[in-house]
Amino acid sequence: MIRACLLGLFCIAICAPSANSDDTAGIVKEITGDLAYVSGLNGAASLGSQLQMDNGSTLQVIKKLDDDVLVARVVEENGSSIKVADRIRVVTTQTSGDAPRAVYATRVDNGPKMDGRLDDPAWQNAKPIEGFVQRDPGYWVPSTERTTARIVYDQRKIYFGFECFDSEPHKIVANNMRRDSQLWGDDNVQILLDTYNDRQTGAFFFVNSLGAKRDLILSREGRTYNDDWDCIWEAKGHRDDKGWSVEVAIPFDQLRFKDEEDAVWGINLARFIARKTESTALMIGQRSTSPTQRYRTTDLAELRGLKSLKTRRVFQIKPYVLPGAVKDLQADDPSAQTSFESGVDLRYGLTPNMILDLSYNTDFAQVEGDQEEVNLTQFSQFFPEKREFFLEGSNLFDFGEAATRRGGDSRPPTILFYSRRIGLESGEPVPILLGSKLTGKAGKTSIGALNVLTDSKTLHDDTFVQRSNFSVLRLKHDVIARSNIGAIIVNKQAPVPNAGWDQYNRAAGLDFSFSPSNALNFQGFYAQTWDSAEDAQTGAAGFLQATYSGGIYSSTLKYVDIGEHFLPKAGFVNRRAGLKRLRRYEAQFRARIPANTNLIRYISTGPRFRLFTDPSDPTNKVKFWDLQVSTYTRFNAGDWYRVEFARTHDVVERTFKPSKKRPDIIIPHGTYNFTKFGTGPYPSRSRKVRPEFDIEIGNYYTGKRYKLSLENTFMPSGKLSIETDYEVNWLRLPQGNFNIQVLSNRLIYSFSTDFYVKLFAQWNNDREQASVNVLLNYRFRPGSDIYFVYDQGFDVTYDHNLDDRDVLREWSERNRAVLIKVSYMLGM
Structure with missing residues (x-):
């Protein structure tokens, strides 16, 4: 009897699942590269767990796709290669500190x-x-x-x-x-x-x-x-x-x-x-x-x-010559003026990770002008930097709130240093005499320093821009994984007539970025400004943002507080006219919903809410809010379709003119509520012909606004690209009707990856200007270029008849320039 019981217990022990074998055993379902897809472990393995094959090969779990399927990378193969249907078991569930791949x-x-x-x-x-x-x-x-x-x-x-x-x-x-x-x-x-x-x-x-x-x-x-x-x-x-x-x-x-x-x-x-x-x-x-x-x-x-x-201490010298002829028909002497400019850029590695850039008589003749945009709001437009000297290491000088999108359609940021304040005034270039920049990293500390001297100039509207000096010092220190703290100091200095360089505007701030996980980020800053003007006072601003970017859902919460006297003249502040102190609250939520159909891949939808208040106004603190709900449908072919609804509440503190050509039309003081609806398709960028159109219909302050935007790109081959953009806004207001139109065309032909010619033409009926730019660029060796530039500007003036239509009055040439620039990179 005892012998029978012992035999039965032995059989049960042999047949029962082992905690270290069958209940933690899985099967390799698929193999790609060094990855194996494993199922059947029934939740016994977590991220970082070590797995082992029967042949002794070791794997590590790097991704859990669901409760049953894991992705494991091969850490060590022992003998024969891993095959589909091989058995695999958990060795340890202790998380490894090794990299996923x-x-x-x-x-x-x-x-x-x-x-x-x-x-x-x-x-x-x-x-x-x-x-x-x-x-x-x-x-x-x-x-x-x-x-x-x-x-x-x-x-x-x-x-x-x-x-x-x-x-x-x-x-x-x-x-x-x-x-x-x-x-x-x-x-x-x-x-x-x-x-x-x-x-x-x-x-x-x-x-x-x-x-x-x-x-x-x-x-x-x-x-x-x-x-x-x-x-x-x-x-x-x-x-x-x-x-x-x-x-x-x-x-x-x-x-x-x-x-x-x-x-x-x-x-x-x-x-x-x-x-x-x-x-x-x-x-x-x-x-x-x-x-x-x-x-x-x-x-x-x-x-x-x-x-x-071993990092090499870079040492590069890049001189350039720039002969040309310029004809300015608005000048006292409209005849063509020949010129010959030259300059040099030098790059030297003080240490392998600390680079010094020096520039004498910096030139940007080959840089394309900004795309014409229509701005019918009370906010300023924000355009990205395109000039080479300011682009290298520019991410180090980032301080503040980032622009949400690029170009004139972006939601402008609040930043302490905006490099387009240097060498540009009212859209006209101002000569840059000297520039120096130091960028790099020492240990866990990133360092950026910039100093630029600009010359004086009289603009076309007779505004005199005096010589100025711009200085920036930026520090950023890594504290823990994916997190940092930083500081910045910005100074703009200019001479006072019959005195020294006593006119200044200064800004300083502290910022941080903290990421407790890959999906979650917190960031913020506090900054102050000082100005030498007699009536100027110290101004302050603060910013906080939380961003979550998870699986299907993402969200952003944002808070900005801008004091009445906060004015960084070398930065950019998204401030509206008439507001003293500005508090801005933003919240955005998006959900990406898989469609899993033969036609639609997924739908991205969600609301965005913005609120502007002025705490200094005791009678009406809320100055602006808008609620947008948008849905983007992504098709399997790569095309998109947008539908958007927006409701806006806007208090006009100061009257403003939405049109330059119709100064008689003014948006008066008042509180306005209006609604806008927009829709349009966006074809895949993989198509050779990409016609896009966008329609918006809605109220606009005292009247109505209808917008049509057409964009078409035609690329018959890898060599030729023709891009045409047209936008028209029809505004119907009690004071009168008018339209604002912007048209641009960009034709590019590439002879090779290093040799192309580009024609870029623009027309804006509200600014009553048109321009044509031809650029030929041949990069004959790395870092060395030949540019041929032809620029021509026109004034296009109109009469506004009784039927509210524009009638062309005159099309006249404003300026013309022909330039050749040759730069040669010398590497030491």
Whole structure:
């Protein structure tokens, strides 16, 4: 009897599930690159858990897709390779501190020949990088097309090679050849480098199959970016019957990093398949409604294998000559005046991570003018910086509230330093005599210093702009992961007639950014201003913001408090006329709802609410509020459709004129409530023909407003691009009817990735001006350019007849300029 019981207990022990075996055993369902998709662990493994195969291979859990499916990376293979249906079990549930994924660079004596093909011997020993997963439309599922990447480096450069296999190579989209064009609509690959591995800043690179390039500088964990940065790097593309490939070479002296025996950088590699609107990458963060999720620096792999990497102290001299002729018909002497200008830019590495830029007689003749915009509000317009000297390291000087969108349609920020205050007055350039800039990082502290001297000038309206000096000192210190504190001092100094340089405007502030998780961020600042004017008083401002960007939902809460006397003359303040003290509250919520249909991919919808108050007004503190509810439908083909409803309450403290050509029409004092409805389609940027139109209908203060915006882009090939934008606003007010029209056309023909010609023409009937700009740019070697510039401006005046129609009165030439600029980069 006892023997039978013992035998029964033994059988039960043999057959019962073990806590360390069957109940924690799973099966490999799919393999891509170094990733294995595992199911059947029944929640026994958490993020960071170590898994083991029967053959001894070790894996680490890096993503939980649902309660049953996990994504694990291969840490170590032991013997035979991992196969589908292999059994796997949990070794430990203790979270590992290792990075989710790691890729490796291989040292070579000489870098590969740059031709877009990965058949050079330099690539042979590089470790292949595979396992790209979808960001959209799927989430962490394998890409539908295979991508292989390799990384090598030599003493001077780091090289990236991509092989993008395609089952339908004849459908590869390549509409752009010119540098810095809109490559995100083409089939492209992307490289994100966080060279300090601090998860806060980065450099971002696009390349399409033609070898066209685009680069950006990222800051604030990738939440803000500067796409006018101009890095010196190379890229070549190649297409064949298997797909396409590219080679990228980035000089180390274009990047900032620490000297380390065994350096580790943050990295992400990505690919976009245009016809499928499929985004894939090595690392994917949480799902987000933001279209700029690809720029986020919080979710990166690690780049290892960078042995004995020594930063080179950069030393570059870039002189230029600028002969030309200018004819100003508004001047006392309207005859053509010839000129010959010259200058030089110098860049020197004081340390490997501290760069000094010096500029003498800085010139920006080749920079395209601002796009004409219509502004019918009481707020100022905000335009991005485009000038090269101010772009390098510009993310370090960021202080304050970031602009929500770019260009004239942006919601303007409150910032202490706005570089467009230097060398520009009322849209006219002011000569910059000398400029110096120091940017870099020492340990955990980022340092930025700027000093610029501008010359005096009499503007076309006879306004005299006196010589001024601008100085900025910016410090930012990393405190914990993805968080920092900082300080800034800004000074504008100018001479007083018959006295010294006693006229000044100064600003100083403290700021912080705190990210307790990848999805949550808090930031804020406190600042004060001082001015030398006799009646000036010290002003103060504060800002707080909380942002959540999670899976399906995202939200932002914002508070801004601007004192009556806060006036940073070298900054930008989104202040309305008539308000003394301004408090602004904002709240925004968005939900991205998957549709999972054959036609629609997802719907992004949500409200945004803004409230402006003036605490100093005892009778009516609320001065402005608006509520917008918008819905964007994303189709599987990459097209969008927008529907928006807005309700606005606006108190006009000071009368204003919405039109320059109709100064007789004035918006009077009063309290107004009006409603606006807008809708329109936005075709995919992958299409060769992209007609967009936007219609808005609603009230406008004392009357009505109807808006029609038409934009069309035609790209018959990668060489030719024709972009036409037209906007018309019909305003029907009791004092009279009028319309404001803006038309622009941009034609670009690219002979190669380094040689193009551009025609840019604009017309604005409200400003009664038109302009034509022709630019030919040939980059004959990295950093060295030849520019031919032709500018012509016109005055277009109208008579307003009794039928409220504009009748052309005169079309006359205002100015003309022909310039040739040659710059040559000398690297020491």
